[in-house]
Amino acid sequence: xxxxxxxxxxxxxxxxxxxxxxxxxxxxxxxxxxxxxxxxxxxxxxxxxxxxxxxxxxxxxxxxxxxxxxxxxxxxxxxxxxxxxxxxxxxxxxxxxxxxxxxxxxxxxxxxxxxxxxxxxxxxxxxxxxxxxxxxxxxxxxxxxxxxxxxxxxxxxxxxxxxxxxxxxxxxxxxxxxxxxxxxxxxxxxxxxxxxxxxxxxxxxxxxxxxxxxxxxx
Ligand code: BG6
Ligand code: MG
Numbered sequence: 001x002x003x004x005x006x007x008x009x010x011x012x013x014x015x016x017x018x019x020x021x022x023x024x025x026x027x028x029x030x031x032x033x034x035x036x037x038x039x040x041x042x043x044x045x046x047x048x049x050x051x052x053x054x055x056x057x058x059x060x061x062x063x064x065x066x067x068x069x070x071x072x073x074x075x076x077x078x079x080x081x082x083x084x085x086x087x088x089x090x091x092x093x094x095x096x097x098x099x100x101x102x103x104x105x106x107x108x109x110x111x112x113x114x115x116x117x118x119x120x121x122x123x124x125x126x127x128x129x130x131x132x133x134x135x136x137x138x139x140x141x142x143x144x145x146x147x148x149x150x151x152x153x154x155x156x157x158x159x160x161x162x163x164x165x166x167x168x169x170x171x172x173x174x175x176x177x178x179x180x181x182x183x184x185x186x187x188x189x190x191x192x193x194x195x196x197x198x199x200x201x202x203x204x205x206x207x208x209x210x211x212x213x214x215x216x217x218x
Contacts, residue, residue, distance in 0.1 A: 002216050005160035006103050007151055007178075008096075009046065010114035010137075012170035013188050015091045015122055018045060020083035025052060028076050034060030042193055046171030048115050048144040049073055081118070089126050095204035100131050102209050106216060109133045111154040113167065115145055134158055145173040148181035155181070166215050172196070184215065 012018035022041045029036035034056060044052045053073055057064060064072070084091075103110050111134040112119060119137035123129040134157035136150050143149040155165050167178035170189045175197045178185035187194030188201055201207050 003108060003160070003164075004216055005109040005111055005155055005158045005165045007111050007113040007154045007165055007167045007183070008100075009167070009169045009171065009174050010112060010116055010119050010122060012045060012093075013168050014093060014096050014112075014128070015087070015126060016093055017084060017087075017091065017122065018170065020080055021045075024076050024079040024083065025056065027079060028072060029056050029060065032060070032062065032072075034062065042172065046115055046145045046169065046173035046177075048138060049076065049117070051144050077118075084118070084122065084125070087122070087125050092126055092128075093204065095207070097128075099204050099207060099212065100128070102212055104131065106213070108216060109158040109160060111158060112136060113150045113154045114138065115141075115150065145171065146176035146180060148177045148183075151178055151181045151183060155183075169197070170194070 008014055011021060025041065025044060026036045036056065040059060044055060047055070050073065053069065053076070100110055110132055112132050114137045117138035119135065120129070123132070134154055136153040136157070140153060141149045151165065151167055152162065155162050162182040165181070165183040166186060167174070167183050168186050168188055169175050169178060172193060175185045175187055175194055179196060185197045186199045186201065187197030188203065191200040194200055
């Protein structure tokens with residue numbers, strides 16, 4: 001029986017939190033006089049907190065002292081934590097649970113590959129922690145997506161070769177990281193944005209169990 005490693009990104013793939021990252025960054029940018037568009041936000045999806053702030057400051061042509069930089073990162077996270085304080089299972093994206101359940105039933109590895117340092121509390125709040133064979137998050141990596149480190153670590157933890165790994169991602173940086181790792185990338189979201197992915201779906205509702213079976217077999 002084939003055993004593949006399915007790697008899920010968290011924000012924007014499992015839970016509908018990408019909107020909260022966006023709101024928190026937009027508010028912070030606007031407060032320091034920097035405009036922040038949806039298109040710019042696409043470039044921050046999957047990107048670490050530190051690199052996101054570095055990019056926003058560069059777009060606004062601003063430089064900050066190390067202390068102020070740390071202070072803004074803390075403020076952004078506080079705002080984000082406020083948004084997710086009361087989150088629960090209703091924030092799970094459609095059919096992600098059906099997909100995870102099917103993969104567990106078919107004895108596949110189910111793992112997490114997220115840039116977020118808030119991943120574990122979110123999995124706890126949504127009651128999903130137990131579903132994962134391995135979790136790699138922002139606390140475990142030194143290189144941010146599009147570097148493949150996060151996904152290669154998930155592969156290693158499950159003793160799976162990269163070409164037997166399948167990555168679900170909603171970000172350009174994440175698709176590039178999966179491709180760089182030599183894995184099968186599946187874009188969840190806007191196909192024209194995620195055009196580097198091997199397969200594209202707007203949501204898990206479009207991913208049938210027979211498609212998953214094909215991925216397992218091949
Ligand atoms: C990614 C998000 O999953 O995690 C990014 O797509 C976010 O928007 C990054 O910046 C880091 O998350 P956190 O929760 O550690 O600030
Ligand atoms: Mg994401």
